[in-house]
Amino acid sequence: MTAMTEAPSALTRLGRLMADNPLLPLTLLLFLLIGVLAVMNPAILSLFWAGNTIKIAIPLAMLAACQTLTMLTGGIDLSVGTVATITAFMTATLAPLTGVPPAIAVALACAVLVGLVNGFGVAICRVHPLIMTLGTALIATGCLLVYQRYVIATGVLIPDFLIWLGTGRSLGLPNSLALFVPFAILIIWAQRRSGFGRLLYAIGANEEAARLSGVRVWQVHLTLYTLSSLIAGVTGMLYLGQIKTASLSLALPLDLPSVAAAVIGGTSIFGGRGGYGGTILGALILTVLTTMLTLLQIPEGGRRILFGLIILAVTALFIRLTERS
Amino acid sequence: MRRWIEANAWTLGLAVLLAVLLLATKVIQPGFGATGLDSLARAALPFALATVGMAVVVIAGGIDLSVAAMMAVASVTGAVLMAGAGDGQALLAVIAVLALGIAMGTVNGVLIVVTRVPDIVVTLAMLFVWQGVALLILNAPGGGAAPWLRAMSAGGVALPGLPQGLTDWLPRGVVFLAVVTALIWVPIRRSKLGLRLYAIGSDPLAAFRSGVPVGQTRIAAYAICGLFAALGGLSVTMSTGIGEPIPGPYLLASVAAVVLGGVVLGGGRGGILGPILAVFILRTVRMDLTMLSVDPNVAAIIEGTIMVAVVMFGAILATRGRKA
Numbered sequence: 001m002t003a004m005t006e007a008p009s010a011l012t013r014l015g016r017l018m019a020d021n022p023l024l025p026l027t028l029l030l031f032l033l034i035g036v037l038a039v040m041n042p043a044i045l046s047l048f049w050a051g052n053t054i055k056i057a058i059p060l061a062m063l064a065a066c067q068t069l070t071m072l073t074g075g076i077d078l079s080v081g082t083v084a085t086i087t088a089f090m091t092a093t094l095a096p097l098t099g100v101p102p103a104i105a106v107a108l109a110c111a112v113l114v115g116l117v118n119g120f121g122v123a124i125c126r127v128h129p130l131i132m133t134l135g136t137a138l139i140a141t142g143c144l145l146v147y148q149r150y151v152i153a154t155g156v157l158i159p160d161f162l163i164w165l166g167t168g169r170s171l172g173l174p175n176s177l178a179l180f181v182p183f184a185i186l187i188i189w190a191q192r193r194s195g196f197g198r199l200l201y202a203i204g205a206n207e208e209a210a211r212l213s214g215v216r217v218w219q220v221h222l223t224l225y226t227l228s229s230l231i232a233g234v235t236g237m238l239y240l241g242q243i244k245t246a247s248l249s250l251a252l253p254l255d256l257p258s259v260a261a262a263v264i265g266g267t268s269i270f271g272g273r274g275g276y277g278g279t280i281l282g283a284l285i286l287t288v289l290t291t292m293l294t295l296l297q298i299p300e301g302g303r304r305i306l307f308g309l310i311i312l313a314v315t316a317l318f319i320r321l322t323e324r325s
Numbered sequence: 326m327r328r329w330i331e332a333n334a335w336t337l338g339l340a341v342l343l344a345v346l347l348l349a350t351k352v353i354q355p356g357f358g359a360t361g362l363d364s365l366a367r368a369a370l371p372f373a374l375a376t377v378g379m380a381v382v383v384i385a386g387g388i389d390l391s392v393a394a395m396m397a398v399a400s401v402t403g404a405v406l407m408a409g410a411g412d413g414q415a416l417l418a419v420i421a422v423l424a425l426g427i428a429m430g431t432v433n434g435v436l437i438v439v440t441r442v443p444d445i446v447v448t449l450a451m452l453f454v455w456q457g458v459a460l461l462i463l464n465a466p467g468g469g470a471a472p473w474l475r476a477m478s479a480g481g482v483a484l485p486g487l488p489q490g491l492t493d494w495l496p497r498g499v500v501f502l503a504v505v506t507a508l509i510w511v512p513i514r515r516s517k518l519g520l521r522l523y524a525i526g527s528d529p530l531a532a533f534r535s536g537v538p539v540g541q542t543r544i545a546a547y548a549i550c551g552l553f554a555a556l557g558g559l560s561v562t563m564s565t566g567i568g569e570p571i572p573g574p575y576l577l578a579s580v581a582a583v584v585l586g587g588v589v590l591g592g593g594r595g596g597i598l599g600p601i602l603a604v605f606i607l608r609t610v611r612m613d614l615t616m617l618s619v620d621p622n623v624a625a626i627i628e629g630t631i632m633v634a635v636v637m638f639g640a641i642l643a644t645r646g647r648k649a
Contacts, residue, residue: 076445125637128590130388130445134577135633142626149622256449269443301460308453315450316440 022266022274025318026281033288041295047172053287055167055174059084059242059251061283062180062235063258064265065187066228068279071262072191072200073221074207074271075129077228079118079137081255083111084236085248086144091237092246093148095157104159108233114140115229116222123221133225148248156246166241176238187276200224204271260311261286266318285314335587339602346609354616359496361612366498369608370560371396372578373502373601376586377510378553379579380600385546386526386592387437390448392554392579393572394455395429399558401459404468404568415471423555429455430551434544459570468568502601505556510597513549522546527593581632582607584639607632 038045063080070077087107094103114136121132168175191197199220202210211217239251265282267274289310293303330337350357375392382389399422406418437447513519521542524532533539557575562568585603588595610631614624 121633121637121640125640127633127636127640128584131580131584131590131636132633134580135629135636138577139626139629139633142622142629145622146620146626256452259446259449263446269445299461301457301462301464304453304457304460306457308450308457311453312436312440312442312447312450315442315446319441 022318023277023281026265026278026285029314030281030285030288033285033292037288037292037295040292044291044295051169051172051174053284053291055176055242057283057287058174058176058180059235059239060254060257060261060286061280062183062238063232063251063254064261064279064283065183065276066231067259067262068265068267068274068276069187069191069200069224070129070228071204071267071269072271072274073203073224074269075122075221075224076259076269077118077133077225077232078130078255078259079114079133079140080228080232080235080258081252082137082140082144083114083229083232084239084251084254086114086140087111087233087236088240088250089144089148089246089248091162092156092158092240093151093154095159096155097151100157100159104237107237108230111229111233111236112226115226118229119222119225122225123218129225144248158240158244158246162237162241163244164241166238167244176242179234179238184276184280191276196220196223201272204268204273206272257286264311264314264318336596336599336602339586339599339606343602343606343609346606346613350609350613350616353613357616363496363498365605365608365612366496366502367564368612369604370498370502370564371557371573372575372582372608373604374505374553374557374560375575375579376582376600376604377506377597378550378557380583380586380588380595380597381510381522381553382546382550383583383588383590384526384592384595385522385543386529387444387543387546388448388580388590389430389433389547389550390445390576391433391452391455392550392557393575394452394459395426395551395554396558396561396575397459397570397572398429398455398462399426399555400561401463401468401568401570403559403562404470405463407471407562408467408469410471412471418471419559422559423552426551426553426555426558427548428551430548430554431544433551434547437547438540438543456572459572463568463570466567466569468562470562470566501560506597506601509549509552514597518542518545523593525592578604578607581636585632585635587639 034045063084066077066080087110090107090110091100091103094106097103098106117136118129118133121127121136122129165175165179191200199210199215202213202215203217203220207217236251239254240246243250261282262274262279263269263282264285265274265276265278265280267279289307293306298306350361354361375396379389379392402425403418403422406421407415410418433448433451436442436451437444440447513522521532521537522545524535524537525539525542525546529539532542561573582603583595583600584590585606586595586598586600588600607628611624611628614627615621619627
C-alpha cells in the first residue's frame with residue numbers, strides 16, 4: 001500500500017518486479033489480510049487456525065485447478081461444482097448398496113462422462129466453454145435430482161478413509177494435505193514442464209498459430225475438459241469427507257469462488273497467462289477473507305457485497321501492477 | 326425478397342419452430358387456448374426481458390453475468406416501495422426502479438471500462454454485490470405490488486379496431502414485451518448508438534480508429550442491460566405480487582436464449598427478435614413437458630439437453646459458415 005504513494009518510476013519498477021514474480025504481491029496480500037485479522041482478533045492466530053484455514057482452502061484450491069487449466073486455453077469450466085456434488089452424493093448413497101470401491105468407481109465414471117460431454121461440445125462442436133459447461137451442469141443437476149428419488153431409502157454411508165482425509169489431523173496439520181501436496185506438485189509440473197501443459201499455453205496464446213504448428217487442438221480440449229471433471233470428482237469426495245453429509249447442493253457454493261480464486265491468482269481469463277501457484281494463494285486469500293467477514297458479523301447481504309468488491313479490487317490492482325506499458 | 330429471407334434465415338427458422346411447437350401443444354392438449362397462451366406469455370416475460378438485456382450486451386461484445394442478480398434488486402426495491410402505496414406513488418416507484426436499473430448497469434459498465442478487468446470477472450463480482458444488495462433490502466420474499474401493475478400482465482388486451490375474438494388471443498405479456506422492446510430498442514437501433522454497439526462488438530479496435538467512443542458505448546450497452554433487467558425484475562413482482570431477493574434461473578436461460586436466438590457470443594452479429602423467439606420456444610417446450618405430466622426434474626433434463634444440443638448445432642453451423 002505504501003508503494004502507491006511513492007514516485008511513479010518506483011511504482012513502475014515495483015510493477016515490473018511483480019510482473020516478473022506474480023506470486024510476490026499475492027503473498028504480500030495474504031500476509032496483509034492475516035495481519036488485519038490478527039489486529040481484529042489477536043486470539044485467533046494459532047497453529048490450529050492455520051490448519052483449519054488450509055483444510056477449508058484445499059477443496060476450493062482443487063476446484064480452482066480446473067479453472068486454472070481451462071482458463072489457460074481461454075476457456076472456463078462452470079460445471080465443477082455440480083460434478084463435485086454428484087460424485088460426493090453418489091459415493092455416499094451407493095456405498096451402502098455396493099460397497100465403497102464400486103461406489104467410488106461409478107461416481108468417478110459419472111464425472112468423466114460429464115467431462116467427455118463438455119470436451120465433445122468444446123472440442124468438436126466448438127461451443128463456447130462457458131455455455132457448454134453451464135449447460136451440462138444444468139443437465140447433470142437434473143439427472144442427480146432424478147437419481148436421488150431412487151436412492152432416498154438406502155441411507156448414506158461415508159467411507160471412513162474419506163472422513164480421515166477430510167477432517168483428520170496429523171502433527172497439527174490437516175490430513176487432506178496428503179492428497180493436496182502431491183496433487184499440486186503434479187499440476188504445477190504438468191503445467192510447466194509437460195508437453196500437455198505447453199500445449200495449453202500455446203492454445204491460449206494463439207489457437208490458430210497452435211493449429212498451424214500441428215497441434216491437434218480438439219484432442220487437447222477433449223483431454224483437458226475430461227481431466228477437469230475428474231479433478232472436480234476427486235474434490236467432491238474430499239469435500240464429502242470434510243462436510244460429512246450428502247447434500248444435493250454440497251459443492252455448488254464453491255463454483256464461482258473457484259473462478260475467483262484462479263482470477264485473483266493472476267491467471268488470465270483470456271488464456272495464455274497464469275499458473276497454478278498463484279491460484280493456490282488465491283484460494284487461501286479467499287478463505288482468509290471469508291473468515292474475516294464472518295468475524296465482523298456482517299449480515300449475509302453485506303458479506304456478499306464485500307466479497308464481490310474485494311474480488312474486483314484485487315483483480316483490478318493486480319492488472320494495474322502487472323501491466324507493462 | 327430472397328436476400329431478405331437469407332439474411333433472416335435463422336430468425337425465420339425460429340419462428341417456424343415456435344409455430345410448430347404451439348401446434349404440437351394444441352395436439353397434446355386440445356383445450357389449449359387463449360388462457361394457456363396467456364400463462365405462457367406471463368411465464369416467459371421475465372425470461373424474455375432478461376434475454377433482451379443480455380442480447381444487447383452480447384451484441385456489444387460483452388457478457389453480463391449479473392443480470393439475474395440485478396433483476397432481484399429491482400424486484401425487491403419495487404416490492405418494498407410499492408407495499409401499501411397508492412397508485413400515484415406506485416408509478417413513482419416504477420420509475421425509480423427503472424432508474425435504479427440504469428444506474429446498476431452503468432456501474433457495471435463504468436467498472437469494466439475504468440478497471441480494465443475482463444467483463445466476465447467484473448460482472449461475476451457484481452453478481453455477488455447485487456445479490457448482497459437485494460438481501461439487504463429484503464431478507465425474505467415480501468413487499469407488494471400495485472393492483473394496476475399486476476393487472477398489466479394477465480388477460481387479453483382490447484385493441485381498438487380489432488374484433489374481440491382476436492384480441493383475446495393476444496396475451497398482455499406479449500403486448501407488454503413488444504411495446505417495451507419497441508420503445509427502448511428500436512430508437513436505439515436506429516440511432517448512432519445502435520450502430521456503435523454493433524461496431525464495438527465486431528471489432529473494438531477498428532471501431533476506435535473510426536472514431537467510436539468505445540468506452541462510452543460499452544457503458545451504454547450495460548446501462549441498457551440494466552434497464553431491461555429492472556423491467557424483468559418488475560415483471561417478476563408483477564406476476565407474483567411480491568419481491569424475490571434470491572435471483573431466479575435467469576442467467577443461464579438468458580445466455581442460452583441469446584445464443585439460440587442467433588446472436589454470436591463475441592459480439593457484432595444478431596438481433597433482438599431471434600432471442601425473444603428463442604425464449605418462447607424454450608418456455609413452450611417446458612410447458613409441453615408439464616402438460617405431458619413429465620416429472621419436472623426429467624423435464625429440466627430434457628430442456629437442458631435441447632438447449633445444449635441446439636447450441637452445439639448452432640456452433641457447428643457457425644464454424645461451417647466461417648470456412649465456406
